[in-house]
Amino acid sequence: ILPSFADPARWPQVWLPSLVKLVPHDDSHYVFPTAANPGVRVNTLWAVVDLDSSSGLQLLAATLKRIHETTASRAAVFVNSGVSPVSTQAAVIKRLLDCSGSSQDLDSLLTATETVIAAAITANDASTTTQDTLLGSMPSQLREVANTCLKSKDFAEASMRVRDDVAFVSREMSVLPAKSALLLNGAWYVPQASAPLFAADIAS
Secondary structure (H helix, E strand, C coil): CCCCCCCHHHCCCEEECCEEECCCCCCCCCECCCCCCCCCCCEEEEEEECCCCHHHHHHHHHHHHHHHHCCCEEEEEEECCCCCCCCHHHHHHHHHHHHHHCCCCHHHHHHHHHHHHHHHHHHCCCCCCCHHHHHCCCCHHHHHHHHHHHHHCCHHHHHHHHHHHHHHHHHHHCCCCCCCEEEECCEEEEECCCCCCCHHHHCC
């Protein structure tokens, strides 16, 4: 039985620089490093992220950076939005993530996704962020990759998939909407608001 994320008294002591260790779970759709074929990896990550918050965006950025840097990891991302309707920011990033299973240029797609996440962190206001804001500073080649993906994924469908993610993590993991956490090899970690999160934090 998973502990309530609202009950700090049940959290064990800090294990990584900016994460608090909790307890276990397991498997879904994964983002893989470019050089790797789908399959079991040394590290399996489930990132539950609120893409309307700085901590959720940082957790996703660190997760993707980790995937980009090693062939030993795979990651499943669940967008745990706490707002309705789903924000443009959350839907854009969800669509980019959903393209990872079909893109022929995973390296460019991951870079484009990381660039969008960085733009969202800089904008710091999901309620007013537009798709143009998120893609604005992107080099033309990456923008083309991003636009190809976004045109292939319907906004309304992406919003529905975000709501499905929220329902899944609430039902199966007891994680409330708008909360962010990382399930790494069967152990839960929760970002600490006072500490920045880096890819090294989730290194093996």
